[in-house]
Amino acid sequence: MAVPRPGGRGATAGDGLPRPSLLLAADHRARGVLTTVDYAGWLAALSEALPHCDGILATAQPLGDLVAAGAVGPRHRTYLSLNRTGLAGSVFELDDRLVASVARAADEGWTGVKHMTRIDLADHRTAPALELLGQVLEEAADAGLEALVECLTWRDGAVARDTEAVLYAAVVAHDMGAPLLKVPVPDEPAGPARMEAVATIVGSVGSPVLFLGGPHREGGEAAVLDEVRDVMAGGGAGMAMGRAIYQHDEPAAMARRVAEAIGRR
Secondary structure: OOOOOOOOOOOOOOOOOOOOEEEEEEOOHHHOOOOOOOHHHHHHHHHHHHHHOOEEEEOHHHHHHHHHOOOOOOOOEEEEEOEOOOOOOOOOOOOOOEOOOHHHHHHHOOOEEEEEEEEOOOOOOHHHHHHHHHHHHHHHHHHOOEEEEEEEEEEOOEEOOOHHHHHHHHHHHHHOOOOEEEEEOOOOOOOHHHHHHHHHHHHOOOOOEEEEOOOOOOOHHHHHHHHHHHHHHOOOOEEEEOHHHHOOOOHHHHHHHHHHHHOOO
């Protein structure tokens, strides 16, 4: 049974989303990013982290199982991840179609939907991907659901993280009507340069911008927390983070530290 959805028809993405926010990203496995194969252990790690998070984005099975286990409560925002056919590393990775619908998210009582759109200027599959994004945004608005859009510039088979590439995808998705954005942290030196890059991206749109955590990086926990602080100093609305939290030896402690770094208590 799903958590009752706050608000009703006509609600906009971001209604009720605390600022700053920490969302737990848990939709990697359905895209073939198998950083963990112990399902029960993974759910346990997510459950440990959730008390320190404002919400979760996940695919159908883990989202339902977390609710059934009592790990997700009414205060959590819940985003059903819609498109997962673009399996990581596959020849059809950019052919990212729906595996769930806005109607299902509404019927099950989720707060909203999460949709990924990758923009590759050298691949003709980008055009139908943008068309699909437009359709999802219209359906979510009609259903009164929040719409969280992860918009990425895709180059040479990977996410492009330079500031211009992050800004480009954010502007395209925003101007199509995406009311809540999730983008990579720009690949700039830590400190003022990264803060300025974040500020440029945030200033290019009129919607809240969450920044994604991504995989483990050199520098470990300290590097992750420094990145979070730079994002918040640059005006980010918060973080959407998964692997850096649920793969930590102490998921609850890591989630708490990230929440503190974004200014949540």
